[in-house]
Amino acid sequence: MTPTLSHRLDAVARNLVPAALGVLFVLLSTIPFYIPGFGAVAPNFVLMAVFFWAVHRVDLFTSVTVFFIGLLLDILVGTPPGINAAVLVLVRTVAASQGKVFRGKSFLVLWWGFGLVAFAAGFVIWALTAIYHFALVNPMPIVFQMTMTVAVFPFLAWIFARTHQKLFQHI
Amino acid sequence: MVNKRGGSSVIRLAVPLKVLLQRFVFLFLVLAAFGIMLLSKAETIVVEKVSTVVVDVFAPIMDVLSRPAAAINDSVKTVRELAALREENIRLKSENQRLLIWQEAARRLDSQNLALKSLLDFKTGPKSQSIATRVIADSGGAFVRSVVVNAGERDGVRKGQAAVSGAGLAGRVATAGYRSARVLLITDINSRVPVLIESSRDRAILAGDNSRQPRLIFLPANASVKAGDRVVTSGHGGVFPPGLQVGQIVSSPDGVFRIKPFVSFRQLEFLRLIDYATAPPVIPMRSPLVPPKQAASR
Known part of the structure; x- marks a missing residue:
């Protein structure tokens, strides 16, 4: 059976959803919320998106896509360019390689896995920042940020799971 | 790429090849990220230009x-202000009383100052103009304290300009794009x-050290500094106008003097960028790469 053009376009559009969500979360990360201290501890939405899609549909979220999403995050947020790009590519690779461990298991397993990955990613971000500035930067903000990220993860994962179901139930 | 329909032997070869390619891509991307980091650390113009353009596009x-x-x-x-309207009014009235006395004093000092300046033939610094901007992006990063504003070179924003909110100095323009900075x-x-x-x-x-209270460094050993002293910009370097209020000194347990900035960084919604360094003598110092003639015409 050869798919018609509209079918193919439809499939392409669906396949672009994770990447588009990634860019959307990058933009959401830059919104000034005017909440005391929120900017420094705002959850890392992009990390959640990359982890979730790398576990469930790694084929839709290529390393190159993840790299550019990370670079865009760096540039818009103002972090040294390359830090988030490197960390997100690492997270994608780790999550994809462990995908079998998480798929089909209870959500708690996925959450626990995300917690490990998030804090490891936080450590790498902190270490790269310290090396970049050649200064021992205070690690507490990233600890708070990753705690927030892990705490918010179930909510975002639910949205991702619904999106995933809606878009790919027939594929 | 390898044609998968070519037979089982090809498939057997294609799978490890694919894995190898993926590993190569992974390694390449991580190295590329480190390369970009190095380039940015070396303050390469290309990285700055690309970043500026990307921010401009978004x-x-x-x-x-x-x-x-x-x-x-x-x-x-607004709701919060409405609730506190009465107390605010009482406070403002008493403040107004005090300020009227200060205004009197300021007028007297101003005329005296002018008279003394003319006696000394004093040369004042360049006049400054300001550009009003709105904060459109806050850094969501744990280790970075910067914001993006919705004005760029087309509005007269230049790298190095001081950014002031109502209460005092907030920062300086690090990069200026066409419509954002x-x-x-x-x-x-x-x-x-x-x-x-x-x-x-x-x-x-x-x-700054990413904490809420930046440190004072290179303070002379015999400096007489105590908590509560006000700190203002000195104007050295010619980029910032002198006398902009920055903050108040707070005593710090680690023996380092820190400043409590007058600006509330949580509520940064609007910033005024001060275009001070446009007077000709300052331009060559600010940007040695731009020929003075071109800089003056911008």
């Missing part, structure tokens, strides 16, 4: 996205501002 979207949050913030503020806040780890202690006139450098 600026309109960020501008739109930031508006609902700003609107909510404004209405919350990034302002590095004085609390950022990369921020260094020449300041002086208002009462003792001791010079120092205000150095």
Whole structure:
């Protein structure tokens, strides 16, 4: 059976959803919320998106896509360019390689896995920042940020799971 | 690429090849990220240019996205202000009384100052103009303190200009795009501002360290500094106008003098960028790469 053009376009559009969500979360990360201290501890939405899609549909979220999403995050947020790009590519690779461990298991397993990955990613971000500035930067903000990220993860994962179901139930 | 329909032997070869290719891509991307980091650390023009263009491209979207949050913030503020209207009115009345006395004093001192300046044939610094901007993006990073504003070179924004909010100095323009600019806040780890202690006139450098209270460094050993002293920009380096209020000194347990900035960084919604360094003598110092003629015509 050869798919018609509209079918193919439809499939392409669906396949672009994770990447588009990634860019959307990058933009959401830059919104000034005017909440005391929120900017420094705002959850890392992009990390959640990359982890979730790398576990469930790694084929839709290529390393190159993840790299550019990370670079865009760096540039818009103002972090040294390359830090988030490197960390997100690492997270994608780790999550994809462990995908079998998480798929089909209870959500708690996925959450626990995300917690490990998030804090490891936080450590790498902190270490790269310290090396970049050649200064021992205070690690507490990233600890708070990753705690927030892990705490918010179930909510975002639910949205991702619904999106995933809606878009790919027939594929 | 390898044709998968070519037979089982090809498939057997294609799978490890694919894995190998994926590993190669992974390695390449990580190395590329480190390469970009190095280039940016070396302050390569290309990295700065590309970053500026990308921020410029996304600026309109960020501008739109930031508006609902700003609107909510404004209405919350309005409700809060309405609740405190009576007390605020009483406070303002008493403040007004005090300020009228100060105004009298300021007028007297101003005319005296003018008279003394003309006696000394005193040369005043370049006149400054300001550009009003709105904050459209906040840094969501744990280790960076900067914001993006919705004005760029087309509005007269230049790298190095001081960014002021109502209460005092907030930061300086780190990069300026066509329609957007990034302002590095004085609390950022990369921020260094020449300041002086208002009462003792001791010079120092205000150095951010990502905490809410930046440190004073290079303070003279015999400087007389105490908690509560006000700190203002010194104007050294010719980029910032002298006398901009920065903050108050707070005593710190680690023996380092820190500043409590007058600006509330949580509520940064609007910033005024001060175009001070446009007078000809300052331009060659600010940007040695641009020929003076071209810089003057911009």
